[in-house]
Amino acid sequence: xxxxFQDDALRNHGTLLGADELVLNMGPQHPSTHGVLRVKLKLxxxxxxxxxxxxxxxxxxxEKIAENRTYQQFAPYVDRMDYVAAVSNGLGxxxxxxxxxxxxxxxxxxxxxxxxTELQRIxxxxxxxxxxxxxxxxxxxxxxxxxxxxxxxxxxxxxCGARLTTHAFRIGGLQYExxxxxxxxVERFCNDFxxxxxEYVDLLTGNSIWIGRTRNVGVLNxxxxxxxxxxxxxxxxxxxxxxxxxxxxxxxYDQYKFEIPTGTNGDTFDRYMVRIEEMRQSRLICxxxxxNIPEGAIMGKVGKVIKPxxxxxxxxxxxxxxxxxxxxxxxxxxxxxxxxxxxxxxxNLQALDKMVRGHLVADVVxxxxxxxxxxxxxxx
Amino acid sequence: xxxxxxxxxxxxxxWWVELTCGVVIVAVVPLIAGYVVLVERKLMADMQARLxxxxxxxxxxxxxxxxxxxxxxKEDIIPADSDKLIFWLAPVISMTAALTSMGAIAFGPSFQxxxxxxxxxxxxxxxxxxxxxxxxxxxxxSNSHYSILGALRSTAQxxxxxxxxxxxxxxxxxxxxxxxxxxxxxxxEKQGVWFIFLAxxxxxxxxxxxxxxxxxxxxxxPEAESELVAGYMTEYSGFRWALYFLGEYANMIVVGSIxxxxxxxxxxRPFPNVHWLNWLDYIPAVAMLLLGVYSIYRAGKQPVxxxxxxxxxxxxxxxxxxxxxxxxxxxxxxxxxxPGLNGAFWFLLKVAAYIYVFMWLRFTLPRYRFxxxxxxxxxxxxxxxxxxVFAVGIAMVLEALGWSRWLALVPTTIVTxxxxxxxxxxxxxxxxxxxxxxxxxxxxxx
Numbered sequence: 066x067x068x069x070f071q072d073d074a075l076r077n078h079g080t081l082l083g084a085d086e087l088v089l090n091m092g093p094q095h096p097s098t099h100g101v102l103r104v105k106l107k108l109x110x111x112x113x114x115x116x117x118x119x120x121x122x123x124x125x126x127x128e129k130i131a132e133n134r135t136y137q138q139f140a141p142y143v144d145r146m147d148y149v150a151a152v153s154n155g156l157g158x159x160x161x162x163x164x165x166x167x168x169x170x171x172x173x174x175x176x177x178x179x180x181x182t183e184l185q186r187i188x189x190x191x192x193x194x195x196x197x198x199x200x201x202x203x204x205x206x207x208x209x210x211x212x213x214x215x216x217x218x219x220x221x222x223x224x225c226g227a228r229l230t231t232h233a234f235r236i237g238g239l240q241y242e243x244x245x246x247x248x249x250x251v252e253r254f255c256n257d258f259x260x261x262x263x264e265y266v267d268l269l270t271g272n273s274i275w276i277g278r279t280r281n282v283g284v285l286n287x288x289x290x291x292x293x294x295x296x297x298x299x300x301x302x303x304x305x306x307x308x309x310x311x312x313x314x315x316x317x318y319d320q321y322k323f324e325i326p327t328g329t330n331g332d333t334f335d336r337y338m339v340r341i342e343e344m345r346q347s348r349l350i351c352x353x354x355x356x357n358i359p360e361g362a363i364m365g366k367v368g369k370v371i372k373p374x375x376x377x378x379x380x381x382x383x384x385x386x387x388x389x390x391x392x393x394x395x396x397x398x399x400x401x402x403x404x405x406x407x408x409x410x411x412x413n414l415q416a417l418d419k420m421v422r423g424h425l426v427a428d429v430v431x432x433x434x435x436x437x438x439x440x441x442x443x444x445x
Numbered sequence: 446x447x448x449x450x451x452x453x454x455x456x457x458x459x460w461w462v463e464l465t466c467g468v469v470i471v472a473v474v475p476l477i478a479g480y481v482v483l484v485e486r487k488l489m490a491d492m493q494a495r496l497x498x499x500x501x502x503x504x505x506x507x508x509x510x511x512x513x514x515x516x517x518x519k520e521d522i523i524p525a526d527s528d529k530l531i532f533w534l535a536p537v538i539s540m541t542a543a544l545t546s547m548g549a550i551a552f553g554p555s556f557q558x559x560x561x562x563x564x565x566x567x568x569x570x571x572x573x574x575x576x577x578x579x580x581x582x583x584x585x586x587s588n589s590h591y592s593i594l595g596a597l598r599s600t601a602q603x604x605x606x607x608x609x610x611x612x613x614x615x616x617x618x619x620x621x622x623x624x625x626x627x628x629x630x631x632x633x634e635k636q637g638v639w640f641i642f643l644a645x646x647x648x649x650x651x652x653x654x655x656x657x658x659x660x661x662x663x664x665x666x667p668e669a670e671s672e673l674v675a676g677y678m679t680e681y682s683g684f685r686w687a688l689y690f691l692g693e694y695a696n697m698i699v700v701g702s703i704x705x706x707x708x709x710x711x712x713x714r715p716f717p718n719v720h721w722l723n724w725l726d727y728i729p730a731v732a733m734l735l736l737g738v739y740s741i742y743r744a745g746k747q748p749v750x751x752x753x754x755x756x757x758x759x760x761x762x763x764x765x766x767x768x769x770x771x772x773x774x775x776x777x778x779x780x781x782x783x784p785g786l787n788g789a790f791w792f793l794l795k796v797a798a799y800i801y802v803f804m805w806l807r808f809t810l811p812r813y814r815f816x817x818x819x820x821x822x823x824x825x826x827x828x829x830x831x832x833x834v835f836a837v838g839i840a841m842v843l844e845a846l847g848w849s850r851w852l853a854l855v856p857t858t859i860v861t862x863x864x865x866x867x868x869x870x871x872x873x874x875x876x877x878x879x880x881x882x883x884x885x886x887x888x889x890x891x
Binding site: 087089090095096111198201202203204205207208209212268269272274275277278425426427428 | 489492493494495590591594598662663665666673674807808809810811812813814815816817
């Protein structure tokens, strides 16, 4: 007996007091892993020594399904990946297939697409802000964020009848004309929204507990971001001014003036500030866009049966969570030969281990929150 | 007469008031705690632009009862590898400690179970601290990682914040010169001022420490939902969980009562010695009357007949209470109960205000991280509390030397506040340098 005890003590050298390292299994059922993410944490006390992410609990084989559906039939499926930013997913897919077909959506369709996508970006960031604040212990912002998100979802509902998985766009343009009072709804939302953002800022930005919980937590510098392929607000918070809306403009982004907010430290606080500022910029884009929506057709010249010429295309857009890319291969048939998605959440999630090491358990949830992952997109 | 029966009767004759009070506490406090939960949910809903519980009874007034019934009939789950005896015992300890400490608290001049223990405040502090034993044992017995982490956090938090809270209580005791609860209130009556105005720093320290002691946000780390699922309560369900929950809310009432007794003038009405303000004594009756009128007004707006009826019942209860408050004014033989009734009213009002501050902070603030909590406790609150005790002590000495009390306390309070500002600056500088140091370390590790 005594010998065993000694062996154990020897084996456990290197940790505090010679104690065992605790392996804590966080998830897949856990209040703040944002879905069914499972993280195995190796803890020394409450300090994280290592992590291992287990994903795939929400795997539905979206990419494989694409091979057995026509191009149009697959469009609703992409809404189910990042289900809190379905419009953005749809935009990326539709534009990718349009590129493959070598058609362009008419200007009116492109502007309406831009407005809806920017509203979706605001909605996605609002959900992120609410849940992130809730993870850190602030209960109230969640409900304020949900209140504003509701306004956006109402606009979606009036536009296409669906709130969450909207399937708002079609390959070649739009199926639905914008409804009467669309501009007015968007304008009303945007006018209110500036004041509402100020509410969140008042609650959180200057709060010393909030700053203490987010400053220097989960730092990811520019070099690491690029090495890990992290994109979106995470990359911009590290100081890299990279936004596909400016770098390779799609939809109608080249017509509007907006800034790309960047941070300096690449910590959780900077990511928070970047996303708050992005919401402001999205609001400005919407306001510019509704001023002048061109008249004309909303559907480009696309046949009932889509048969792109054999070939392959990669098209990427700046989704709320980062770069969302679609790689579509056509063999000339009505069904894609292969669709590969580059989901921002999946690739950003790689950074978790690097960001979490050396922090406390409480920071793990803050960092998962700041990565802004959606498990539907991670697992696909 | 049978000697046993005789001695029993004698016992009852001597102790019947205390026994009745005890029964009232055990029977009523869980109910009050349940309604504190409802009030909290309603306030939270109000601040979050939603309605809160609305379904059970008008405006959700019967929600606590529905919750209690639900919890009672839930399946009783004990984890397979848990320490069953301790698992069973832990929530009971938590709840018992909270209820026992209430025994020494005076809810008004005439409602106190253990009347005039000369170490009343000490008893309350000591017994209510025992509640932590329940948390620690419960976390340990559950045999779950989340539970044990919650229990460990709770232990560390208790040690740090009981110290600060205790030191804050000492400044109050220095001012009153007694440990007896009625003595403390009597001292405030005699000096004509609530101690909150004499020792504001101590009140602030006690507020922070008592939030931490009751595991409320922003110090709710032992049960931090987003991190540790439910902390030490993770494996508990049904009525055991309810015991923990009620214990927590009963504890809130206890710390609220201590703060009220010590700093907010206990059961004294505002300006107890100013005679032209004697009309304030009518407020309890008038307030209950107005509440009843408001209930009738709301009754007309209820969508369902049952709810209207219930609202009328609430109104009647309010009127009945108002009558209880009012009748002694008109019946000469009952005049002696006025101080007791009014005292209870003011006391509960102050406790409610104190608990409201708790809730308000909870809805507004994010949660501290564990190391930040410890920093705040050991680097700021405890040094500040020690300095504050010395400052109040020096003021007492100056008073003994013939200074007036205000003249002595104002400069010492200013010195304490200056020290607090200094501490916060030191703290900020230290955390800044610490964070840059850890950054440098990280870049090497990368």
